Amino acid sequence: SQKIEQNSEALNIQEGKTATLTCNYTNYSPAYLQWYRQDPGRGPVFLLLIRENEKEKRKERLKVTFDTTLKQSLFHITASQPADSATYLCATAWDNYGQNFVFGPGTRLSVLP
Amino acid sequence: KAGVTQTPRYLIKTRGQQVTLSCSPISGHRSVSWYQQTPGQGLQFLFEYFSETQRNKGNFPGRFSGRQFSNSRSEMNVSTLELGDSALYLCASTNSEGTEAFFGQGTRLTVV
Numbered sequence: 709s710q711k712i713e714q715n716s717e718a719l720n721i722q723e724g725k726t727a728t729l730t731c732n733y734t735n736y737s738p739a740y741l742q743w744y745r746q747d748p749g750r751g752p753v754f755l756l757l758i759r760e761n762e763k764e765k766r767k768e769r770l771k772v773t774f775d776t777t778l779k780q781s782l783f784h785i786t787a788s789q790p791a792d793s794a795t796y797l798c799a800t801a802w803d804n805y806g807q808n809f810v811f812g813p814g815t816r817l818s819v820l821p
Numbered sequence: 822k823a824g825v826t827q828t829p830r831y832l833i834k835t836r837g838q839q840v841t842l843s844c845s846p847i848s849g850h851r852s853v854s855w856y857q858q859t860p861g862q863g864l865q866f867l868f869e870y871f872s873e874t875q876r877n878k879g880n881f882p883g884r885f886s887g888r889q890f891s892n893s894r895s896e897m898n899v900s901t902l903e904l905g906d907s908a909l910y911l912c913a914s915t916n917s918e919g920t921e922a923f924f925g926q927g928t929r930l931t932v933v
Contacts, residue, residue: 740920742920742922749929750927751913754922757921799922809922810866811866814864
């Protein structure tokens with residue numbers, strides 16, 4: 709069955725540094741990958757989507773890459789701030805029809821001042 | 822534009838009872854999905870409704886059911902509650918391209 713893994717359960721970095729989170733998928737070739745941010749007790753919030761034919765996507769301080777050979781997506785936050793502290797989830801859909809997204813377990817990022 | 826609204830925010834139920842959770846999607850969104858989130862299992866897909874029809878279903882027992890109304894509002898029902906059903910239940914509606922999910926705040930269900 710389709711599976712998404714995120715390599716770190718938790719990641720601590722110093723303010724101002726770049727945070728890099730990893731998402732790997734198996735048994736599937738998704739047409740796109742998504743990244744969400746989730747704060748405690750709240751629902752996930754969509755951040756970025758990258759399609760299989762895109763190598764890189766940027767949005768302000770966020771950058772996502774997609775390597776279909778490695779079956780991996782990297783999520784970068786540059787010039788990190790304490791307000792970036794949250795859990796980050798990657799997700800993909802089983803197919804391009806329907807909303808049965810498969811989510812990774814998430815990486816809890818803590819940006820230390 | 823109002824976001825996805827879930828009610829109630831918190832619920833405490835006793836084992837064996839049943840519960841109904843409600844979700845109002847973003848206006849114009851026809852797809853509504855439900856997820857269960859627990860610390861051990863993460864975010865797991867329950868089912869998806871589109872135009873009042875269940876279009877996809879995750880791997881949950883039949884005690885978990887749902888429905889969608891003509892105005893796209895959706896309800897989720899869990900019967901014969903078990904302690905392990907304690908979780909944050911999230912509802913999401915999606916944009917017309919089906920590429921972005923908008924989540925509600927969730928309903929925190931505690932079964933005692």
